[in-house]
Amino acid sequence: MQEAHADDGPEREQLRVGPARAATLIRTETFPAVPGQHCRDCTFVSICPAKGAGSVTVQ
Numbered sequence: 001m002q003e004a005h006a007d008d009g010p011e012r013e014q015l016r017v018g019p020a021r022a023a024t025l026i027r028t029e030t031f032p033a034v035p036g037q038h039c040r041d042c043t044f045v046s047i048c049p050a051k052g053a054g055s056v057t058v059q
């Protein structure tokens with residue numbers, strides 16, 4: 001059991017920032033490739049601009 005975070009605390013701000021950023025990316029249809037541990041299971045590695053495949057989808 002953990003204590004509730006303060007309404008004006010840094011934890012609440014972090015919880016607000018994440019969904020707000022996600023909403024902005026979705027509304028602007030911006031989906032940047034962000035490399036990380038999750039790449040090891042990704043099926044798009046062969047066409048990923050962040051993993052060295054380059055701009056294979058850009059004409």
Ligand code: SF4
Nearest residue numbers: 033034035039042048
């Ligand atoms: S390989 Fe590219 S598209 Fe796949 S998870 Fe990693 S950054 Fe995202």
